[in-house]
Amino acid sequence: MQHDYAIEQLLKDELNRQRHGLELIASENFTSLQVMQTMGSCFSNKYAEGYPGKRYYGGCEVVDKAETLAIERLKKLFGAEYANVQPHSGAQANAAVFLGVLKPGDPILGFDLSHGGHLSHGSPVNFSGKVYQANFYGVEEHSGLIDMDKVEQKAMEVKPKLIICGASAYSRDWDYQRFRSIADKVGALLLADIAHPAGLIATQLLNDPLPHCHIITSTTHKTLRGPRGGIIMMGKNFENPWGRTTKAGKPIMMSDILNSAVFPGMQGGPLEHIIAAKAVAFHEALQDDYKDYTQRVVKNAQAMVKALMEKGYKIISDGTDNHLMLIDLRNKGVTGKVAEQALVKAELTVNKNMVPFDDQSPMITSGIRIGTAAITTRGLDEKDCHQIVNWIDQVITNVENDTTINKVKAEINEFMQQYPLYPEL
Numbered sequence: 001m002q003h004d005y006a007i008e009q010l011l012k013d014e015l016n017r018q019r020h021g022l023e024l025i026a027s028e029n030f031t032s033l034q035v036m037q038t039m040g041s042c043f044s045n046k047y048a049e050g051y052p053g054k055r056y057y058g059g060c061e062v063v064d065k066a067e068t069l070a071i072e073r074l075k076k077l078f079g080a081e082y083a084n085v086q087p088h089s090g091a092q093a094n095a096a097v098f099l100g101v102l103k104p105g106d107p108i109l110g111f112d113l114s115h116g117g118h119l120s121h122g123s124p125v126n127f128s129g130k131v132y133q134a135n136f137y138g139v140e141e142h143s144g145l146i147d148m149d150k151v152e153q154k155a156m157e158v159k160p161k162l163i164i165c166g167a168s169a170y171s172r173d174w175d176y177q178r179f180r181s182i183a184d185k186v187g188a189l190l191l192a193d194i195a196h197p198a199g200l201i202a203t204q205l206l207n208d209p210l211p212h213c214h215i216i217t218s219t220t221h222k223t224l225r226g227p228r229g230g231i232i233m234m235g236k237n238f239e240n241p242w243g244r245t246t247k248a249g250k251p252i253m254m255s256d257i258l259n260s261a262v263f264p265g266m267q268g269g270p271l272e273h274i275i276a277a278k279a280v281a282f283h284e285a286l287q288d289d290y291k292d293y294t295q296r297v298v299k300n301a302q303a304m305v306k307a308l309m310e311k312g313y314k315i316i317s318d319g320t321d322n323h324l325m326l327i328d329l330r331n332k333g334v335t336g337k338v339a340e341q342a343l344v345k346a347e348l349t350v351n352k353n354m355v356p357f358d359d360q361s362p363m364i365t366s367g368i369r370i371g372t373a374a375i376t377t378r379g380l381d382e383k384d385c386h387q388i389v390n391w392i393d394q395v396i397t398n399v400e401n402d403t404t405i406n407k408v409k410a411e412i413n414e415f416m417q418q419y420p421l422y423p424e425l
Contacts, residue, residue: 019421020413021347022388023378026196026324026371027168029225030378032284033424035277039227043273051086051259063272070279077202077282078210080233082255085278086262086270087230090195090219093262094120094164095127097215097232100261101189102161104131109160109188111146112136115356116169116316116326118193135160139170139356144317148175152182159186165213166193169353169369171301171320173197176212189214189241197322199223199373203291205298206322210235215258223297223323223373226281229274232258293376297323300372303382307389316355316367324371328355334396336365342399343368346408348392378419387415 018030031039043063049056052064052071067085074083087093102108108128110121115138119126122134135158137151155163163186165179176192183190192209198218200206209216216233220226239251246252263270284290301320308327309315316326329339336352343350354360355367372385380388391408398404 015422015425017347020416021349022391022412022416023374024348024350024370024372024388026351026369026373027219027222028371029222029373030421031221031225031227031277031281033422035225035227035280035284036422038277038280039273041273041276043276044271046272047269048272049263049269051263057269063276066272066276066279067270070275070282073279073282073286074231074233077285078216078233079208080210080216080235082234082237082258084232084258084262085229085275086267087217087232088267088271088274089228090193090217090230091118091120091126092266093217093219093230093232094118094191094193096258096261096266097191097217098128098132098162099265100257101215102132105133106161107133107135107158108162108164109135109137109151109155109158110164111167111170112138114354114358114362115139116167118166118168118195121164121166121193139317141357144356145172146170148178148182151179152185155182155186155188160188162191163188164191164193165209166191166195166217168196169324169326170317171305171315171322171325172317173206173321174209176207176209180212183214192216193218195219196222196324199225199285199290200294200298200322202285203294205294214238214254220278220281222371223294224281224285225293225373225377226285227274227277229271229278231278232262234258296381297372297376299382300376300380300385301325304370304372304385304389307386308392311389311393313393323373324369326353326355326367326369328367329396330355330359330366332396334399335360336367337363338399339368339396342395342405343392345402346391346395346405347412348388348395348408378416378421380419 046063048060048063052068070085071083111117113123120128122128163183190213192213195218221228237255244252305325314328340352350368352365353367353369354365358366360366
């Protein structure tokens with residue numbers, strides 16, 4: 001078989017890009033070498049439709065053990081009674097929940113995408129907004145915070161069947177207990193999508209949704225520092241609230257509904273190499289040093305916010321409780337798109353992002369989103385975050401000056417030699 005030198009070279013190019021630059025995209029991180037190697041393992045060859053002990057294929061006795069290990073480790077990590085590790089992504093985890101608990105046309109209430117929510121929480125361009133009747137709550141323009149009284153008012157108005165709390169660009173903690181009281185008032189189920197802060201929740205740095213939310217979804221690749229994938233959890237399993245029963249007349253448990261929604265409802269065969277890598281990541285997150293890591297993630301984010309605000313940057317909600325921040329660049333006279341392009345040239349990788357009440361299009365935006373999970377994995381600390389802010393400011397105030405941008409890039413490339421990435425490779 002002929003060797004693929006083209007892809008081999010692209011892999012080397014990507015590794016060099018990751019090694020030399022500063023990864024500031026809030027939804028990205030660097031896995032351990034073992035997680036990465038497990039993703040490229042012989043588990044990739046195995047088809048395993050179904051669940052451990054109940055497969056539609058033979059030869060699953062080994063992958064059954066790996067998937068069971070992933071489930072048990074995830075349950076231990078979050079204190080969950082139920083876990084499903086098969087969703088290919090966070091969006092598919094959300095889709096499976098919707099399929100399991102909703103009917104087409106049912107009203108849902110989610111966090112507005114333009115205020116920091118996620119596509120799969122009801123955006124009109126996503127399945128969640130096409131199949132279901134989507135309604136939204138948002139943040140207050142003056143504070144950048146969610147007004148829970150207004151969330152309750154909206155819920156009373158639209159009577160959703162499902163309320164979703166969670167975001168992709170919201171830097172504050174969530175009041176899951178208040179959300180649950182609202183859900184109970186209107187007879188809704190409550191879904192927490194913790195894709196971004198999952199690792200901070202697992203180490204008790206943020207509020208825990210499991211005692212309050214009926215169902216929890218997450219990705220595994222952001223603050224959890226695992227492979228790209230999704231999960232579904234419940235703090236407690238419970239009987240379905242619609243009176244559905246088995247042929248024998250027994251109430252159907254929500255765990256059975258969710259499992260069926262993932263397979264065969266949303267997916268075919270699970271990715272057992274990714275599930276095995278999830279098991280490795282959960283094992284790593286159960287170690288004592290992982291909490292030290294998540295604490296440093298938050299400290300780095302708060303240090304970066306402070307330094308940015310001292311330089312006159314507007315941070316939505318004036319701070320952060322987690323790993324990310326959303327920066328409104330309108331007072332700097334630069335769009336998110338222009339800022340992103342200039343920063344990427346300097347190997348400061350960020351993403352443009354809508355800000356609440358944005359007057360630019362989603363492809364232009366007025367803001368950028370920054371996160372500290374990846375740079376913390378590399379070993380950077382609060383002092384380094386101040387230097388990163390200096391570089392960001394130099395680029396944003398000189399977005400058309402290639403001399404300045406190239407100077408910053410050279411400084412970053414030299415700086416990052418102190419923090420080797422995958423030196424074993």
